[in-house]
Amino acid sequence: MTKRFRLQGLGCANCAAKIEAAINKLEGVKEASVNFMTAKIIIEGDKDKMPSILQEAERIVKKFEPDVVMKKA
Amino acid sequence: MKTRLIRIILSALIWIVAALIGPDQKWIYLSLFLVSYAIVGWNIIWKAIRNITRGNVFDENFLMGIAAIGAFIIKEYPEGVAVMLFYQIGELFQDYAVDKSRRSITELMDIRPEFANVKIDDNLILMDPDEVRPGDIIMIKAGERVPLDGIILEGQSFLDTSALTGEYVPREVQAGNELLSGCINLNTVLTVEVTKEYGESTVSRILDLVENASSKKSTSERFITRFARYYTPVVVIIAVFLAFLPPLHIDGATFSDWFYRSLSFLVVSCPCALVISVPLSFFGGIGGASSKGILVKGGNYLEILAQADRIVFDKTGTLTKGVFRVQEIQPVQTGDSSQKFTKEELLELAALAEHFSNHPISLSLRQAYGQEIDSSRITDMEEITGHGVRAVVDDKEILAGNYKLMDLSSISYPSGEWIGTVVHVAVNGEYAGFIEIADEIKEDSTKAIRDLKKAGIEQTIMLTGDNEITARKVSEELGLDNYYAKLLPEDKVEKLEDLLSQSSPKTKLAYVGDGINDAPVLARADVGIAMGGLGSDAAIEAADVVIMTDEPSKIVTAIRIAKKTLGIAWQNIYLAIAVKIAVLILSALGITTLWAAIFADVGVTVVAVLNSLRAMNVKGL
Numbered sequence: 205m206t207k208r209f210r211l212q213g214l215g216c217a218n219c220a221a222k223i224e225a226a227i228n229k230l231e232g233v234k235e236a237s238v239n240f241m242t243a244k245i246i247i248e249g250d251k252d253k254m255p256s257i258l259q260e261a262e263r264i265v266k267k268f269e270p271d272v273v274m275k276k277a
Numbered sequence: 278m279k280t281r282l283i284r285i286i287l288s289a290l291i292w293i294v295a296a297l298i299g300p301d302q303k304w305i306y307l308s309l310f311l312v313s314y315a316i317v318g319w320n321i322i323w324k325a326i327r328n329i330t331r332g333n334v335f336d337e338n339f340l341m342g343i344a345a346i347g348a349f350i351i352k353e354y355p356e357g358v359a360v361m362l363f364y365q366i367g368e369l370f371q372d373y374a375v376d377k378s379r380r381s382i383t384e385l386m387d388i389r390p391e392f393a394n395v396k397i398d399d400n401l402i403l404m405d406p407d408e409v410r411p412g413d414i415i416m417i418k419a420g421e422r423v424p425l426d427g428i429i430l431e432g433q434s435f436l437d438t439s440a441l442t443g444e445y446v447p448r449e450v451q452a453g454n455e456l457l458s459g460c461i462n463l464n465t466v467l468t469v470e471v472t473k474e475y476g477e478s479t480v481s482r483i484l485d486l487v488e489n490a491s492s493k494k495s496t497s498e499r500f501i502t503r504f505a506r507y508y509t510p511v512v513v514i515i516a517v518f519l520a521f522l523p524p525l526h527i528d529g530a531t532f533s534d535w536f537y538r539s540l541s542f543l544v545v546s547c548p549c550a551l552v553i554s555v556p557l558s559f560f561g562g563i564g565g566a567s568s569k570g571i572l573v574k575g576g577n578y579l580e581i582l583a584q585a586d587r588i589v590f591d592k593t594g595t596l597t598k599g600v601f602r603v604q605e606i607q608p609v610q611t612g613d614s615s616q617k618f619t620k621e622e623l624l625e626l627a628a629l630a631e632h633f634s635n636h637p638i639s640l641s642l643r644q645a646y647g648q649e650i651d652s653s654r655i656t657d658m659e660e661i662t663g664h665g666v667r668a669v670v671d672d673k674e675i676l677a678g679n680y681k682l683m684d685l686s687s688i689s690y691p692s693g694e695w696i697g698t699v700v701h702v703a704v705n706g707e708y709a710g711f712i713e714i715a716d717e718i719k720e721d722s723t724k725a726i727r728d729l730k731k732a733g734i735e736q737t738i739m740l741t742g743d744n745e746i747t748a749r750k751v752s753e754e755l756g757l758d759n760y761y762a763k764l765l766p767e768d769k770v771e772k773l774e775d776l777l778s779q780s781s782p783k784t785k786l787a788y789v790g791d792g793i794n795d796a797p798v799l800a801r802a803d804v805g806i807a808m809g810g811l812g813s814d815a816a817i818e819a820a821d822v823v824i825m826t827d828e829p830s831k832i833v834t835a836i837r838i839a840k841k842t843l844g845i846a847w848q849n850i851y852l853a854i855a856v857k858i859a860v861l862i863l864s865a866l867g868i869t870t871l872w873a874a875i876f877a878d879v880g881v882t883v884v885a886v887l888n889s890l891r892a893m894n895v896k897g898l
Contacts, residue, residue: 216337217549218552225502
């Protein structure tokens with residue numbers, strides 16, 4: 205299952221890279237890709253684990269970029 | 278951004294005042310610097326604290342904060358504030374560049390239509406293009422952008438296709454033609470039947486493609502991300518060692534001296550310039566390419582294009598027009614034949630004889646003849662499959678066809694090497710001459726091959742199903758390095774595999790085809806380029822790079838853009854790494870001051886970021 209989101213307010217490319225690396229380490233995530241230039245994130249993972257993945261992902265985003273809001277793409 | 282700029286300027290002014298007052302006025306000196314520091318640095322400290330509480334300790338805010346506070350502790354006030362001040366300037370440039378890049382792509386891609394005029398019964402209703410269904414009829418007035426893909430029912434006009442193809446020459450269209458969304462209707466109202474819904478329309482798919490292209494990362498981008506992940510921790514660890522070990526173990530080494538040196542390390546520890554400039558360059562390159570009608574589906578493909586040194590072409594439809602044209606007319610010159618024909622007469626007889634046939638060869642004969650055919654002159658007609666036609670024209674029996682037709686009537690014909698297809702003509706049982714019909718090479722193909730060579734492509738190769746003679750002639754005319762003829766579609770893939778295995782994995786091979794039956798070869802090549810033409814779905818799907826027009830010269834443009842983009846990315850990488858390492862070494866040895874570290878770091882950031890913006894500029898490529 206693939207989910208896409210906008211990362212509104214994403215301004216730091218280094219943080220984007222850290223967010224991508226951290227989400228990729230989550231259990232059930234097949235591949236996560238953060239596109240800094242378009243401020244979008246694509247998360248591909250197991251369908252049943254998705255809700256918990258997304259919850260964790262949001263926490264990770266807040267950890268590295270507290271001012272960024274994760275919105276539906 | 279504006280508030281940040283104001284704070285920077287304010288802080289800088291106070292800083293200058295403090296510097297002028299001098300360190301003699303101890304308390305005023307300190308307080309002015311503290312104020313200057315607070316104005317420019319408070320939110321960095323705040324972010325550092327906030328991030329620590331969320332478990333994100335070693336981010337750049339924390340490191341910069343430590344560097345600045347550290348400088349204050351050892352009484353280097355001007356430098357302490359300068360760390361913050363210049364860090365903010367660097368951030369300002371980064372934001373400016375990212376913003377500019379994002380906005381330029383938005384402008385470029387501002388081809389999204391906003392509305393459609395739908396004809397319901399006798400009324401024109403303004404609707405959201407999203408809500409229009411295939412089968413609906415829409416009207417597009419002059420000056421309006423075509424909102425959806427469709428077929429023209431009524432009207433004749435000119436279109437501005439520059440948004441899709443990058444070409445400014447208007448294209449003429451009329452009833453029966455396919456119409457693609459994104460173009461601008463220039464002259465007259467067109468009535469169009471919608472064939473695809475908005476999500477599937479050409480303009481939507483192009484926008485999605487370009488936007489998502491920057492998600493597919495090149496190896497350069499991935500290298501930088503990995504490098505950055507190790508760089509920061511390593512530099513910080515060395516900084517800690519530098520601050521504490523030498524004073525403890527080396528005689529005469531003072532704490533404040535070595536602590537001061539380690540601050541330089543902290544300042545240079547942020548790889549921001551590197552991490553931003555590479556994606557920025559690729560984003561610019563992809564966007565710039567799309568403005569020229571070249572859709573690159575990923576940063577990685579742009580990178581491979583830049584590294585390609587061999588290009589393999591399909592012949593028909595790619596290097597040639599894929600349309601049959603009369604190339605040569607050779608009436609019989611010698612002999613005792615009572616009939617001698619001029620070129621025009623021979624052509625006329627052939628065209629008349631083939632008048633009722635729908636074969637592409639017949640069509641090209643009639644097209645070359647160009648005049649109205651008086652069919653009353655034709656009294657008998659017989660089409661012999663695989664051979665040609667027999668007809669009675671002006672009471673003469675005409676045979677027009679291939680060598681097999683001549684054999685059937687035992688008419689001798691000259692042998693020779695011809696390109697393409699030969700139509701032999703016999704009149705009343707006697708050989709009259711032949712007409713050569715072949716596929717035309719595209720106008721810009723020869724120049725494209727020449728320019729590709731100039732651009733650094735070492736080998737240009739052609740694959741075709743045509744016969745050896747045709748292939749050789751085309752190859753010679755274009756100046757190709759090699760060609761392979763008589764290939765069936767499955768042979769092409771095998772040939773490509775051969776070519777791929779013949780050289781080292783570092784060299785990259787590009788394949789150019791027009792899509793429909795080239796899909797497996799496009800997929801197998803390191804980078805597959807499709808001559809999209811306007812509206813070839815199969816091409817857009819199968820390839821990694823789509824050229825929206827049919828011009829081979831655009832391949833050269835694509836390669837130039839790719840090389841420029843990759844060049845810029847690596848210029849930045851080398852520059853940033855070299856400068857940072859130089860600063861680290863010089864600071865560790867105590868040769869340079871914290872000032873040098875600050876300026877070098879911000880300088881490199883600004884230069885890298887501005888350099889990346891150059892990738893967007895594709896003028897003249």
